[in-house]
Amino acid sequence: MRKFSVNTDKKKTTPTDEQIKRQKDFARLHHEYENLTKRGKKPLYKDPKLFMLLFIIGLVLFLMFMES
């Protein structure tokens, strides 16, 4: 939660040019973006939900085959 207070300590509320320069980094941004968007490329069989789905489909097909 945020609370305001009177700035009695004269804390700087605007960044210096040096701080701006230090934080500005497009390469880092691009890298983080790539990591974020390239996530989730796990093989299907390693995803537990998909594995279960494939297993159930397989089981149903097997039972149908056995039935016939």
Place this chain on the structure above:
Amino acid sequence: MTESEIVAMAKKDKVYFGELYDRYFEQIFRFSFKRLGGMEDVAGDVTQQVFIKAMANLSKYEDRGLPFSSWLYRIAQNEVSMFFRKKKKNYTVPVDENRIQDLASEAKVSTYMSMDDQSQLVEMLNELESDHLDLIELRFFQELSFKEIAEIYGITEANAKMRTYRILERIGKKWNSSK
């Protein structure tokens, strides 16, 4: 190259997003820095998050004649609010005396305020609903124009002005009844 042209190119190839980053980083970092009370690293992380979200959602961005920065401000506004919501403890944001003084005269509270008065007024602000406080913060502490506030909220300038003055009126009444 115009802003719309860069946006159109960045939609096709993310490499061009660097141009938008170069143009608007400073503005968004200054905004986050001030809203977060001068915490450089936190403001840096929030700003980074703003640009990652902008980059990821650029395909959804529609040019409605507003500056691209207003879309970034809107994302930054949400990111900062989310940061405060996640914080379990209170996060104190210092506000300069002259900003409180400006607010006090607009709310017709007083033209000059002692230190005690300022603290009391800030306490009163802290009791406001968070969306009201956001509006007051953008106008008086971030010193944004009504036009910029309107662009962030996607409302008209007149509406932004009306909402702000209604809150100020409420603050003024509360102040006077407490005195």
